[in-house]
């Protein structure tokens with residue numbers, strides 16, 4: 127299996143081995159080894175939860191840097207809709223777009239525009255017969271990866287439609303080449319301004335074997351600080367936003383779903399809630415639902431770890447910004463009345479790629495499970511984390527499957543020492 | 554040969570929010586054992602329905618799941634009111650669920666029929682005022698021909 131490239135990593139110097147992140151990782155990807163955190167890349171979904179939890183800023187998200195992108199290339203900024211919610215007293219998105227041009231981008235293409243087109247196709251998809259309800263959104267890469275690793279039965283519930291970032295990247299490049307026939311495709315650099323490391327990993331790894339149309343992913347907070355120094359209120363911006371209410375509303379939880387005009391939907395945000403909902407759907411609960419919107423971050427993308435502003439404040443700001451916008455500014459061509467353009471569909475089916483299988487052979491797997499159960503029952507069930515595993519149960523798995531020594535459990539060791547010490551005196 | 558694995562859960566009848574937790578736990582274990590998606594789904598749906606029934610209709614009970622190399626066996630035992638007429642209870646759409654439970658989306662009278670549909674064998678033993686024990690088996694390897702259910706049939 128090809129190694130998955132991640133965008134969440136550890137700063138060794140800063141990590142104190144404090145176990146805060148250990149307990150909050152939704153996939154139990156973290157262990158403490160030799161006094162610091164280690165991430166198991168097979169199961170990490172780049173959700174950013176550990177970054178959020180680390181009190182020492184030892185976990186970081188890795189992005190490309192604007193300065194490193196060759197300025198001889200035609201650099202197109204793709205701001206995520208959540209970007210607009212970051213600015214104090216912003217009353218018009220055009221200032222942000224102008225600011226992006228002023229810091230050196232040659233062009234801007236709003237991801238919100240692509241989101242509006244995807245919304246139209248999603249509405250069409252929802253009218254189809256024989257689709258498995260509930261349909262699950264595909265926009266959050268952390269959620270999609272989680273589903274492929276853990277929810278076999280839900281893989282084909284994920285809407286087989288590329289996320290807006292992909293469509294935006296494609297159209298942006300095409301438009302640039304049309305505007306500037308002198309450019310070659312490789313002269314264009316499509317740069318996504320991202321709220322999260324999950325999107326960076328998505329671009330790095332490509333999706334379902336296809337290379338992304340986006341070339342670079344930069345951090346939203348990075349660009350934010352560059353922008354506030356150049357944004358001038360008194361100069362009317364030349365750039366003009368082309369997104370409507372719908373595109374903007376994708377930034378926070380429920381926005382994507384509510385734009386479908388279908389009230390049989392559920393929107394859940396925050397990775398723990400997402401897992402809970404997926405478990406319930408997989409068990410056949412929620413029969414009435416037709417669409418499920420899941421976002422790994424609290425509040426949706428406005429809660430991404432690379433944003434600057436508190437998600438609730440960003441959401442309110444976006445609501446104010448949306449108020450006087452048309453419902454949507456990006457609709458399908460008149461003659462586009464059925465089917466889907468190839469580029470917006472998944473190139474192939476989403477595939478279940480389980481991790482954590484104990485063994486290929488059932489008998490061996492059962493033996494291991496039985497050992498783990500036995501060991502887990504004998505551990506103190508304190509989930510103290512001193513052994514470096516998030517729970518006693520996970521530690522039992524590490525001992526049986528990963529060859530860790532039981533002596534690393536301090537409670538177990540203390541008892542052993544006590545019996546050793548007591549024995550002679552008892553006679 | 555490894556002997557059967559046994560997993561035991563107490564299903565709390567007073568805590569509706571934790572209903573379904575044991576089935577999620579079992580699903581996780583079956584995944585770790587490497588079973589295919591279809592088997593895991595059948596077991597977890599059948600167990601989920603039975604677990605909910607114990608909470609809704611019988612104030613809780615216990616769940617035991619046995620896994621051996623041929624089969625997964627689920628035994629759900631409660632000390633609830635018992636089922637007066639099993640044939641009637643097995644009918645699709647028959648339900649005695651109270652309104653507050655219906656408001657949560659339960660009470661379609663599809664639980665028992667689904668348990669039967671998703672398992673290879675199902676046996677209900679019940680004594681009025683004493684309790685009910687439901688035993689279900691799903692065989693490994695020779696998957697019963699179930700319609701590949703969408704969530705709609707799931708409940």
Ligand SMILES: Nc1ncnc2c1ncn2[C@@H]1O[C@H](COP(=O)(O)OP(=O)(O)OP(=O)(O)O)[C@@H](O)[C@H]1O
Pocket residue numbers: 602606607609610611631633634635636642643647648649650658659660661662663664665666685708
């Ligand atoms: N463990 C039990 N103890 C007592 N009565 C039960 C038990 N399980 C089921 N019943 C009875 O059988 C009826 C049918 O059960 P079934 O699971 O098919 O439907 P339901 O639980 O009412 O609704 P649904 O499962 O669709 O939410 C129940 O309404 C209840 O009267």
Ligand code: SF4
Pocket residue numbers: 136140141142143144145146147148162163179180181182183184185
């Ligand atoms: S939270 Fe995790 S990464 Fe941060 S210091 Fe503690 S162990 Fe290290």
Ligand code: SF4
Pocket residue numbers: 134150151152153154155156165169170171172173174175176177
């Ligand atoms: S990014 Fe998420 S999945 Fe990866 S180690 Fe951190 S908390 Fe775990």
Ligand code: SF4
Pocket residue numbers: 173265266267268269321322323324325421422423426427428429430431
């Ligand atoms: S919810 Fe949005 S910001 Fe958070 S991980 Fe998913 S795509 Fe990224």
Ligand SMILES: [Mg+2]
Pocket residue numbers: 602605606660663664665
């Ligand atoms: Mg029921």
